[in-house]
Amino acid sequence: MLTVEFSPSIDSRPTYAPLKSHGSAPAIMVADTNGADALLDLMASDSAVTDKAQIVLIAPASDKLARMDLMVKTPVHTTPDLDTAGLLVRQLLSTARMGTQMYLAGSEGMMGALCALATACGLPMDAIQTEHRGTAARRMQCVHCKGITEDVTTDPFECSHCGLTLFVRDHFSRRIGAFQGVCVDAETPGLIPATQEIRP
Structure with a gap:
């Protein structure tokens, strides 16, 4: 799925950039179907990024899940919707260690909801990366x-x-x-x- 170019706007408007690896730091990675490609691109750029990662896919396309399973050493969690993913992410954040990074990829709605959840759980904004993939909804x-x-x-x-x-x-x-x-x-x-x- 192609990324969307967003016009400059007011300061509170989120901006998105391609995900960049923090190496083998502990990580929580979440993507919806469109964002799965961004996670696959990140893994291809640095395979160490998944060494200590927990990966959550929301309603994933089966071919992307199969490709991801081949690239990672840990199980990939799949969830049917954002609400279920939020419960799992909250659980993962409750046991997260200092220095945990969060990678979010996909729709603005999904990323916004999970950013809000992560910061409410105490994860600092500078530990969260977002890459938009999909529609402008x-x-x-x-x-x-x-x-x-x-x-x-x-x-x-x-x-x-x-x-x-x-x-x-x-x-x-x-x-x-x-x-x-x-x-x-x-x-x-x-x-x-x-x-x-x-x-x-």
Whole structure:
């Protein structure tokens, strides 16, 4: 899956770079189906990166799992969805040693959610690397009802919890791992701009 080029934006907007190996440091590596290629690229660049790694794949494609199994010395954990992966990652973080690195690859929603989980568990941000692979879909929080809507691809969009029509902002909350959506017609009820696809 090709990476997406993101336009420059405000400071809170996450930026992504290719994953870089920290050698054989203890690591937790997580990828969704699209991000699995980024982990495979990382392993190909330095096989030592998996020496002390725990690897979690979310709904992996079987060919990528098979390739990964051939490249690593430890079992690869597979999970059906982000919620299950979050439980496993929380467990791995609870026994993580000082110096543990986290590598996340895939969608913004997955990476945002797991970054928020990792920092809440005490992992510093400078120990977390992210590489975006996949679509420009966003994980959005409605600032009015606090509900989270996954995989938002249009601006404006309708909150899946309270039904308000929300403007997609570039402001990103690291604490909750989501972008912020604000009511688009609060001052002019019913005046809603035409829907557009979110641009990276």
